[in-house]
Amino acid sequence: MQPFAPSGVPSRGRFTLPTEAGKDDLVLDLAAKWGADTIRDSDGTELSPSLTALGFDIFSTVLLTRADQEFVRAHPEFLIRKFFRSDPVTAESDTVVLVPMSGFDARKYRIDTLNDPATWWEVHDRSTGNKVPGSQWQFDAAAGTVTVSGIEPWHQYTVNFLVEQIWDSTSMHNHLTNGWTCDPIMSVDPWHPACYEHLMRWFDRWLEEHRATTVVRLTTLCYHFPIDSGADGKTRYFDGQGYADTVSIPALLEFEKIHGYRPTSEDFVDEGYYRNTHRVPTPRLREWMEHIHRFVVRFGRDLTDRIHGAGKKAAIFWGDHWIGMEPYLPSFQDMGIDIHINACEGGVVARRCGEAPGHQVKELRLYPYLFPDTFNDHGGQPLHDSQLFWANVRRGLLRAPVDRIGYGGYLSLADRFPEFVSQVTGLAQEFRTLIEVTKSTRSWRVPVKVGILNAWGACRSWIPMEGRDQKFAVPYSENMFLLARSYLLECLAGLPVDVAFLSFDEVIAHGIPGDLDVLINDGDAGTAQSGGHYWLQPEVVAAVRKFVHQGGGFIGVREPSAQAAMGRVFQLADVLGVDQELGQSPSQRPVAEWQENRDHFILGGEVLDLNFGVTHSYVAPVEPGVQVLATAPGGHVLASARDCGPGRAVYFAGLPATLDNYRVLLRSLVWVSRKEESLAQWFASNPKTECAWYPEVGKLVVVNNSPDAQVTTVLDGDGRAFEVSLAPYASAWFSPEN
Numbered sequence: 236m237q238p239f240a241p242s243g244v245p246s247r248g249r250f251t252l253p254t255e256a257g258k259d260d261l262v263l264d265l266a267a268k269w270g271a272d273t274i275r276d277s278d279g280t281e282l283s284p285s286l287t288a289l290g291f292d293i294f295s296t297v298l299l300t301r302a303d304q305e306f307v308r309a310h311p312e313f314l315i316r317k318f319f320r321s322d323p324v325t326a327e328s329d330t331v332v333l334v335p336m337s338g339f340d341a342r343k344y345r346i347d348t349l350n351d352p353a354t355w356w357e358v359h360d361r362s363t364g365n366k367v368p369g370s371q372w373q374f375d376a377a378a379g380t381v382t383v384s385g386i387e388p389w390h391q392y393t394v395n396f397l398v399e400q401i402w403d404s405t406s407m408h409n410h411l412t413n414g415w416t417c418d419p420i421m422s423v424d425p426w427h428p429a430c431y432e433h434l435m436r437w438f439d440r441w442l443e444e445h446r447a448t449t450v451v452r453l454t455t456l457c458y459h460f461p462i463d464s465g466a467d468g469k470t471r472y473f474d475g476q477g478y479a480d481t482v483s484i485p486a487l488l489e490f491e492k493i494h495g496y497r498p499t500s501e502d503f504v505d506e507g508y509y510r511n512t513h514r515v516p517t518p519r520l521r522e523w524m525e526h527i528h529r530f531v532v533r534f535g536r537d538l539t540d541r542i543h544g545a546g547k548k549a550a551i552f553w554g555d556h557w558i559g560m561e562p563y564l565p566s567f568q569d570m571g572i573d574i575h576i577n578a579c580e581g582g583v584v585a586r587r588c589g590e591a592p593g594h595q596v597k598e599l600r601l602y603p604y605l606f607p608d609t610f611n612d613h614g615g616q617p618l619h620d621s622q623l624f625w626a627n628v629r630r631g632l633l634r635a636p637v638d639r640i641g642y643g644g645y646l647s648l649a650d651r652f653p654e655f656v657s658q659v660t661g662l663a664q665e666f667r668t669l670i671e672v673t674k675s676t677r678s679w680r681v682p683v684k685v686g687i688l689n690a691w692g693a694c695r696s697w698i699p700m701e702g703r704d705q706k707f708a709v710p711y712s713e714n715m716f717l718l719a720r721s722y723l724l725e726c727l728a729g730l731p732v733d734v735a736f737l738s739f740d741e742v743i744a745h746g747i748p749g750d751l752d753v754l755i756n757d758g759d760a761g762t763a764q765s766g767g768h769y770w771l772q773p774e775v776v777a778a779v780r781k782f783v784h785q786g787g788g789f790i791g792v793r794e795p796s797a798q799a800a801m802g803r804v805f806q807l808a809d810v811l812g813v814d815q816e817l818g819q820s821p822s823q824r825p826v827a828e829w830q831e832n833r834d835h836f837i838l839g840g841e842v843l844d845l846n847f848g849v850t851h852s853y854v855a856p857v858e859p860g861v862q863v864l865a866t867a868p869g870g871h872v873l874a875s876a877r878d879c880g881p882g883r884a885v886y887f888a889g890l891p892a893t894l895d896n897y898r899v900l901l902r903s904l905v906w907v908s909r910k911e912e913s914l915a916q917w918f919a920s921n922p923k924t925e926c927a928w929y930p931e932v933g934k935l936v937v938v939n940n941s942p943d944a945q946v947t948t949v950l951d952g953d954g955r956a957f958e959v960s961l962a963p964y965a966s967a968w969f970s971p972e973n
Contacts, residue, residue, distance in 0.1 A: 236935060236951050236969040244671045248272045250663050251294060251598065251641025253605065256283045261646050263289065268660045270667065275452065275641070287447040295448040298455045299538070300556060301403050301422040303437055312349055313423040313430040314399040315458070317482045319344070320504040323361050323391040326383075333358075333381040335396040338471070340464035342419070343407060344398040348376055350484055355397050357500045358383055362390035366501075393507075395500035397482070404462040405555050411468065413606050422556070425457055425534055426483040435537060442545045450548045450574060453538060455556035457481075457531050461509065476512040476698060478520070478558060479503060481527045490526050498523055513700065513758075515690050515767040524559075528566065531559030535570035543571065550574035550598075553588070562591050563696050574639075576600055580624050581892075582728030585631025587697035598639035601628065605644025610652060617655040625662045626940045626964055630729025630897075632666075633927040633936070636675045640666050665966060672934055672968065679928040681913045683904050684733045686751040687724075688779075690763035692738025699724045700757065700764040700793075721848050723757045723792050725892035726900045729925065731917070739769040742778050752908040753788040754779060757890075760797035760804075770798040770806040783810050783882035788907025792887045811886045812861035812877035816853045829855070829870055832862045836911055837876060837885065837902045841922055846896065847873040848889030876906070883907040894940055898922040915954045921947035924961065928952065935969040937961065 252271035254262050262274065266289075275294035276282045287293055307313060321335045335346060352374045358367040358381065372383040372394070381394045406420035425431045442451075461479040463472035472479075482503055491497040502519055503510060510520050539549040551572045553562065561567055562575065572595055577588040579599040588597050602624045603609040609617050640663065642649075649656060691698070699722060727734060735751065747754065758764025769775050776796070783789050789810055796807040799817060808814035833839070845865055854872040856863065864874035873888045885903045890896050905911050917928040919937055924947040926937045939945045939961035946960050951971075959967060 236949070236957055237972050239934060239968040239970040241668050241672050241968055244664070244668045246270050246664065246667075249639045249667055249670060251275050251600075251639060252291075253641075253643050253646060254282060254286050255646050256286070258646060259283075259285050259289070261650055262286060265646055265649070265656065266291070268656060269663045270660075271641075273450070273639075273641070275643075292449045293447050294450045294452045294550065295445050296452045296454050297438070297441065299434055299438060299453065300425060300455045300457060301406070301420050302441075303433070304418070304420060306433060306437075307421045307423050310423070310430070311399060313427050314401065315403075315422050315424050315480060316347055316350075316397055316399055316484065317461070317480050318395050318500045318503045319398055319463075320507045321381075321394045321396065323393050325391050326386055326388050328388055329386055330382065330384045331386060331392050333383065333392060333394045334379065335381060335394055336379060336398075338466050339398075340466055340468055342468070343400060343402040343404075343464050345401055346376075346379060347397040347399045349399075350397060352396070355484075355500060356381075357395045359393055359395070359501070360387065360390050361393055361506075362387070367392070395504045397500070400480070404459050407464070408462070412608050422455070422459065424483050426486045426530060428485075431534070435541070438538060438541060442541060442547070448547055450550050451538075451542045452550040452552060452574075452576070453535070454552045454554075456535055456551070456560060457556060458527070458558040459556045460558050472509060472511075474509065474511040476558070476695065477509065478524055478527060479509045479511075481523075481558060486526065486530065490523065493526070494522060512691075512695070512698065513762045513764065515761070515763045515769070524561075527559040528561050528564065532566055532569050535560070535572070539571040539573075548573040550576055552600075553577045561694060562593075563693055565592070568593050574598060578602070579628055581627040581725055582631030583697050583699055583724045585628045585637065586635045586728040586734075589631065589635025589637045590696070596639065597637035598641060599628065599637055600641055600643055601625070605642055605646065605649045607648065610644075610648035610655075617649070617652050618658055621655055621658055621662075622942065622964055625658075626938075627725070627729075627892075629665075629669075629938060629966075630925065630940065632669060633678055633925070633938070634729060634731060636670060636673065638670070638675070668968075669936070672936075673929045673932055676929055676931040678731060679917050679930055680731050680733055681901075681905060681910070683752045683908045683910055683913070684735065684750055685727070685753045685755060685904065686735050686737045686748065688737050688739065688742070688754050688756045688766070689758065690739055690766060690769065691736070692741055693736045694738075696736040697724060697728070700759070700762065721757065721793055721887075721889035722892040723755070723890045723900070726890055726897050727755075729897060730901050730904070731927065732901075732904060739766055739772075739775055743772060743774045746778050747782045747787070751782075751787065752910075753790060753904055754782060755790045755792065756795040756807075757790075757792035758794065760794040765794055765797055767798060770796045771800055776806050779807060780810060783884060784880045786881040786909070788882060788904070788909075789879075789884045790887070790903055790907060791884070792890050795886070807884075808857050810877075810879050810882075811875070811884045812856055812858040812879070813854050813872055813875050813886050814857045816855060829863045829866060829872065831866055832864055835862055835864055835876060836906050837874075837899060838864055841898060841920070843895040843899060843922060844893070845874075845899075846891055846893050847887055848891045849873070852888035854886070854888060876903075883909065895922050897925070897940075914950075916950055916952050918950045919947045919959075920949070921945050923947075924959075933970055936966055937969070938966045939964055 247270040250271045251273045273292040358372045371385045402419040403422045409415045458481045461477045465471040542549040575595040576598045580602040603620045609615045761767045804815040850867045852871040875886045919926045923941040
């Protein structure tokens with residue numbers, strides 16, 4: 236291979252720039268530096284006539300469900316509604332008084348008194364799980380209390396109650412985080428026919444008034460993902476994919492006509508778990524999601540028909556009010572969307588966007604947003620954060636390219652940090668080079684197809700687990716995204732393997748697809764990701780056992796196949812060779828017998844900084860032939876491997892997204908599939924580096940994912956080695972020698 240210096244790559248294009256009114260000179264300056272071909276407004280900004288006359292393509296943002304504040308204030312019956320569960324109260328006598336709003340932010344919610352509490356609310360004895368008859372409780376609207384009588388002392392009681400949301404979640408975030416001072420913004424529920432018609436009329440006028448707009452960016456569709464605020468204003472519940480904010484009275488009534496039953500408040504409250512994405516979904520939840528999705532697609536289609544009729548393109552933002560879109564469902568295509576935009580902080584989202592079905596133009600809105608929470612003089616590090624974000628995003632782009640990138644926020648903030656401006660100049664050109672040189676063709680893959688087995692399947696492709704001891708992914712250490720215990724999908728997103736998402740229901744109905752080489756089950760016990768009760772269904776366990784014993788590979792992470800029954804916690808303990816101890820059985824083997832095999836293929840040949848995210852797994856070998864790769868003090872198994880007949884299995888207690896864990900996972904995938912020889916080509920030896928070969932154009936790119944200069948040995952397609960030196964975060968191109 237010989238160095239290749241890409242030529243002819245345009246210095247402009249594929250980049251969307253946010254604007255700021257009254258900052259025309261700054262817009263032109265950064266547009267030139269970053270190579271923008273499109274400008275857009277952001278939350279809290281407007282495109283002035285002077286900006287729209289600059290000759291760029293124009294993205295104009297429409298926040299439709301929160302656009303007409305005069306209308307929503309005149310029609311509180313159209314406000315977004317949701318069910319909450321009050322905090323449990325222990326009864327000390329046969330009567331208890333509940334205060335529904337205690338613990339919730341009164342600036343954001345108010346009790347709904349327009350819809351009869353006797354019809355929609357429920358009181359529950361949370362000690363028995365039983366619903367208390369309506370004759371035993373009464374709501375006092377003036378006092379804001381519920382009195383429950385004729386009950387059991389020393390049981391706990393709650394009320395599921397309906398609230399109106401009087402402060403939109405995104406608006407509240409911008410007020411509290413970005414210093415907005417305008418009046419709180421409210422959102423409406425378009426399921427109400429009169430509201431729907433008003434929004435369409437309003438949108439028709441908007442299109443007429445925005446003739447310079449070339450792309451209409453539908454930042455809001457119908458329903459926001461839930462971000463619930465406590466009395467202190469801090470978040471007490473968050474679910475980026477949840478349907479808790481889709482409670483619509485007309486939707487509930489229409490659902491009843493279609494399905495023959497009406498969802499109750501408890502269907503949404505779910506004992507206080509609010510049917511969050513990490514709960515194993517129930518059939519009733521799936522039916523509700525399908526119900527909402529059909530409406531959102533119809534609403535979106537009405538908007539896109541109007542957009543296309545006005546000679547413009549329609550873009551959708553996968554964020555804010557995106558709930559109900561479900562871009563991985565085939566019916567999403569019925570909306571007629573032209574451009575699909577994702578907010579992107581790492582490889583997972585890059586791959587989620589790049590692999591989303593359909594022929595939409597795919598665009599990433601990069602982090603950090605140009606907002607005061609990062610761009611400030613009291614601890615903000617925009618350059619540092621941007622370098623980390625881009626290194627992770629780039630990994631995903633090597634495997635699933637997109638068409639465009641851009642930013643949101645305020646240019647005047649970015650302009651205060653010239654090193655950040657310079658770095659974005661470089662990454663924008665690096666992105667254009669990647670797309671232009673590769674022609675968006677597919678990079679070479681290791682001959683291993685991976686199936687992620689969970690309760691959601693393809694519907695929630697590339698949606699990561701955020702478990703009990705985790706937090707939202709943030710830059711960590713040198714160039715890592717570390718959730719406290721595990722972030723397998725971020726590790727996987729940049730690897731040269733094909734990935735499919737498979738649900739337990741599909742396995743029960745059809746078995747495991749024959750084109751899969753490796754199955755991965757990753758999640759905390761009882762979650763939708765791990766599987767919970769699905770592991771008690773013999774069809775599931777038998778299908779995986781058959782897959783492995785016929786030569787397939789299985790990788791379990793965190794608490795795979797965990798559902799305590801029949802003397803096992805891991806129902807695939809016979810495959811993995813290890814099981815978890817819950818304190819109900821004595822230790823079966825002395826700790827001294829568990830010798831670590833650091834020379835195993837998965838770890839051998841490279842100097843790796845092992846980090847499995849936990850120190851106590853309570854996992855131990857239970858089958859012969861287990862090779863323990865790593866342990867914690869006390870004998871807790873953190874990593875193990877096992878031959879299981881013709882197949883193989885690997886267990887990890889966790890897999891934080893670190894540079895070395897990217898390599899650990901890659902080596903695990905080829906080991907369990909018995910394809911170790913595949914790493915003898917298109918492989919970079921240094922774990923801080925990776926490479927991608929594009930066979931259709933005959934070009935190779937090698938990237939440095941770390942903030943330090945690196946030297947790596949790269950193997951080409953014939954296994955011939957050559958050495959590459961890379962500056963921090965740099966990339967280099969190569970082509971075959973003539």
